[in-house]
Amino acid sequence: MANSIPLSKPSSNLQTKTPNESSLLRWICLAPAVIYDSLLFLLPLIFLIWIGFWTVDNYRLVPGFSLSNYIDIFQQFFSKSRYAYAILQSLWVSSTATFLTVLFCYPFAMAIAFVVPVRLQRLAILLAIAPFWSSYILRLYAWQTLLNKEGLINSFLQTLHLINQPIEIVFTQIGTRIGLIHYLAPIMILILYLALQNVDRSLLSAAQNLGATRWQVFWRVLLPLTRPGIVYAAVFGMIISLGDVLSGIILGGGTGKSIFGSLPLFASMILNEYAASTNLPRTSALATILIVIMVLILFAGTKFSQSNQ
Amino acid sequence: MAIQKKQGSDRLLALAGWAYLLLGFGFLLLPIFALVLFSFEDSRLPTLPWTGWTLKWYNFLLSDGRLLEALKNSLIVSPLAAAAATVIGFFAAYALNRFEFWGKKFLSILLIVPILIPPLIMGVAFLGLLSRVNLQGQLLSVFLTHVVILIPTAIALITIRLAQMPSDIEQAAWNLGASEWQALFRVVLPWSIPGIAGAWLLSFTFSFDEFVIAWFVSGFQPTLPVAIYSFMAFNLDPSLNAIGTIIFALSILLLVGVELLLIPLLLENRSNSKQA
Numbered sequence: 001m002a003n004s005i006p007l008s009k010p011s012s013n014l015q016t017k018t019p020n021e022s023s024l025l026r027w028i029c030l031a032p033a034v035i036y037d038s039l040l041f042l043l044p045l046i047f048l049i050w051i052g053f054w055t056v057d058n059y060r061l062v063p064g065f066s067l068s069n070y071i072d073i074f075q076q077f078f079s080k081s082r083y084a085y086a087i088l089q090s091l092w093v094s095s096t097a098t099f100l101t102v103l104f105c106y107p108f109a110m111a112i113a114f115v116v117p118v119r120l121q122r123l124a125i126l127l128a129i130a131p132f133w134s135s136y137i138l139r140l141y142a143w144q145t146l147l148n149k150e151g152l153i154n155s156f157l158q159t160l161h162l163i164n165q166p167i168e169i170v171f172t173q174i175g176t177r178i179g180l181i182h183y184l185a186p187i188m189i190l191i192l193y194l195a196l197q198n199v200d201r202s203l204l205s206a207a208q209n210l211g212a213t214r215w216q217v218f219w220r221v222l223l224p225l226t227r228p229g230i231v232y233a234a235v236f237g238m239i240i241s242l243g244d245v246l247s248g249i250i251l252g253g254g255t256g257k258s259i260f261g262s263l264p265l266f267a268s269m270i271l272n273e274y275a276a277s278t279n280l281p282r283t284s285a286l287a288t289i290l291i292v293i294m295v296l297i298l299f300a301g302t303k304f305s306q307s308n309q
Numbered sequence: 310m311a312i313q314k315k316q317g318s319d320r321l322l323a324l325a326g327w328a329y330l331l332l333g334f335g336f337l338l339l340p341i342f343a344l345v346l347f348s349f350e351d352s353r354l355p356t357l358p359w360t361g362w363t364l365k366w367y368n369f370l371l372s373d374g375r376l377l378e379a380l381k382n383s384l385i386v387s388p389l390a391a392a393a394a395t396v397i398g399f400f401a402a403y404a405l406n407r408f409e410f411w412g413k414k415f416l417s418i419l420l421i422v423p424i425l426i427p428p429l430i431m432g433v434a435f436l437g438l439l440s441r442v443n444l445q446g447q448l449l450s451v452f453l454t455h456v457v458i459l460i461p462t463a464i465a466l467i468t469i470r471l472a473q474m475p476s477d478i479e480q481a482a483w484n485l486g487a488s489e490w491q492a493l494f495r496v497v498l499p500w501s502i503p504g505i506a507g508a509w510l511l512s513f514t515f516s517f518d519e520f521v522i523a524w525f526v527s528g529f530q531p532t533l534p535v536a537i538y539s540f541m542a543f544n545l546d547p548s549l550n551a552i553g554t555i556i557f558a559l560s561i562l563l564l565v566g567v568e569l570l571l572i573p574l575l576l577e578n579r580s581n582s583k584q585a
Contacts, residue, residue: 025489026408033401033420033460040435040457041423047441048434108333115326124330131337133560134344136518137534138553141541142340145347145550152343185337214322243427245521250541267429271521280437287433294427 052285061280069285081273083266083286087293089258090242090266093173097180098237101188102230104181109192125193132186140179140250144170147178147251171253176265179247184240188233195229196222235301239294245271266290341557348550366551376552379536383517386448386532390455391512395505397456398463403497405464406471407479424461431458432525439526446528454522459512466511470504471497510566 052069055062077084112124131139146152147169154166169175199222207221208214223230241247248256248265254272255264264272270290274283351361370376405417423431435454439445444453478500482492520534527535533556537549 022408022489025493026404026410029400029404030416032397033464034416036397037420037423037457037460040438040453042419044431044434044438045426047438048430051437104333104336107329111326111330111333115323115330127334128337131341133514133563134341134557135534135537135553137520137537137541138344138549138556139340141537141549142344142553146340146343182337182340239425239427243429245429246538267427270429270433271524274433274525280433280440283433284437287430290427291430 048284049288051281052288054281054284056279056281059278069282072282073285073289081269082263083269083289085260085263086266086269089173089260089263091293092258092260093176093180093248093252093265094238094241097177097241098184098234100177101181101184101237102192102234105185105188105192105233106230108185109189109196112189112193113196125190128189129186131182136183137246137250139182140246143175143179143182143251147175170251171256173248173252173256173258176247176252176256179251180241180244183244183247184237188237191233191236192226192229195226195232198229199225231301235298238297238301242290242294242297243267266293344550344553345557347547348554350547353546366547369546370548370551373548376533376536376540376548379531379533380552380555382448382451382527382530383533386451386455387513387516390452390459390516391509393452394456394459394512395463395467395509398460398508399467399498399501399505401460402464402467402471403493403501406468407476420464421461423457428458428519428521432522435522436525445526446530448527448530450526450528451523451530451532454526455516455519458519458522459515462512462515463508466508467501467504470501470507474500506566510563514560514563 051061053065053067055064055066055068073081073083076082108128112121112128116124144151148154149166149168149170151170153169154163157163158166169178203221203225204217207217212220245265245267248254248268249271252265252268254268255262266286267290270283270286273286274280277283348366349362349364350359351363351365401420405413405420431454435450435457436445439450439453444450474497479492479496482496483489487495518534519532520538523532523535524538531539533552537552541549
């Protein structure tokens with residue numbers, strides 16, 4: 001029957017017909033993005049690395065090639081400004097915050113995907129990402145009023161006589177982590193929910209029919225299948241929290257306490273140092289160091305996920 | 310017997326799931342509730358015994374002016390930056406979706422990468438460049454820099470929409486005599502409208518909430534998050550709750566738009582395949 005009507009044949013000769021202006025159109029469409037990103041993305045980044053080698057004399061930038069910023073920074077690495085400790089604090093707080101966020105979000109996304117009726121799932125996701133649409137800095141402010149010594153949570157616990165003394169959360173790195181978890185959770189829930197949605201349900205019931213217990217289905221089928229989503233979410237969380245300044249300042253009080261002591265986060269330190277000194281070359285050098293740390297983490301992350309597969 | 314037991318544990322598991330969801334939503338929504346609620350409370354400190362309703366923080370906000378001025382700045386910059394990024398992003402997404410060419414992979418990575426670089430690093434980098442050409446410290450600086458970090462969002466969302474477009478539609482337009490430009494503007498563009506609107510909304514939200522880059526480049530014309538940040542250094546009072554409530558009311562309006570545009574766009578393929 002398909003042969004009887006010539007018109008219904010795949011019209012391959014027609015499909016290859018493209019008008020003449022193709023190549024011009026392509027470049028006109030790409031040009032704005034390419035030019036814009038070259039001028040205002042690549043150029044600033046190259047410039048950032050370059051400025052790290054400049055110096056400041058009498059509040060004026062002096063172009064040149066001097067290692068003095070880096071020498072100075074590395075000389076103060078363990079003393080005075082103690083950058084090494086700030087980097088350590090950043091890595092510790094970011095990795096624990098990321099881990100806790102995944103731990104919180106995975107079961108949450110699972111509950112939405114498997115327990116909530118399909119027609120309500122969209123609403124649940126929408127509610128879960130609602131905090132994302134309100135201002136981040138004001139959410140941190142709200143957390144601060146909730147968590148501080150006279151705050152709602154402490155006074156609530158005290159009226160219930162669960163605690164006698166208010167708990168110190170604000171101005172410790174626990175506070176920083178609460179802010180970060182609350183910031184990361186909506187996006188992570190979305191990522192993990194989409195990863196769980198992509199899992200073929202028949203694989204789960206097949207495993208169950210073959211006699212796997214619930215735990216086995218979870219550990220040996222569901223978790224491995226959603227592994228890319230988890231790695232993706234974790235890398236996302238790590239990069240965002242390493243670069244975040246607000247939670248560490250507003251909830252962590254700048255130099256919040258952790259098991260390593262009262263140390264600032266590296267990102268907050270960069271911001272505060274610039275606010276105090278407006279020394280752009282030195283800030284650029286510090287930012288360049290942050291880039292190097294992140295590239296190393298990305299590299300380690302990809303190596304890790306490859307070696308396990 | 311065994312089946313009954315299994316059903317029982319199923320129900321238990323579902324119950325645990327709902328309980329967990331309830332707790333989780335409590336955590337996620339608690340600060341927003343607190344923000345809205347305490348913007349109407351009389352007392353300066355948000356403590357348990359409720360002291361009474363008031364609108365004085367809203368009055369204070371209106372009479373102070375600093376935060377409102379910053380809100381005005383933000384409402385100028387963010388919609389424009391989102392619009393510019395969406396226009397640039399639409400054309401780039403169209404070209405990347407339709408054409409194959411040498412270096413395409415590199416180019417798509419280059420165009421997405423700005424959103425992966427932490428804004429702190431971009432903020433320092435932007436300030437370094439802009440201060441060399443005397444473009445720092447103005448609203449224009451915020452506009453110029455925000456467009457960079459919004460383009461990836463716009464490209465990503467519009468690409469999702471374009472990928473759902475059957476390529477025959479455009480080819481049909483050519484075969485019926487449309488030029489490529491006509492097909493682009495009268496066939497591809499209308500098809501992309503949900504993606505474009507979603508991209509604008511998400512870009513607007515990103516820009517409106519962006520702090521670090523704006524802190525570095527905005528100078529004496531702060532955007533709202535920057536103004537809130539310096540406001541917080543001096544006074545911690547509930548007029549912050551008041552502006553937070555206003556912003557949240559604005560974002561609920563946006564959310565309605567998102568629910569109508571963005572979520573269907575992201576979930577369309579999946580819900581379709583589920584029905585099949």
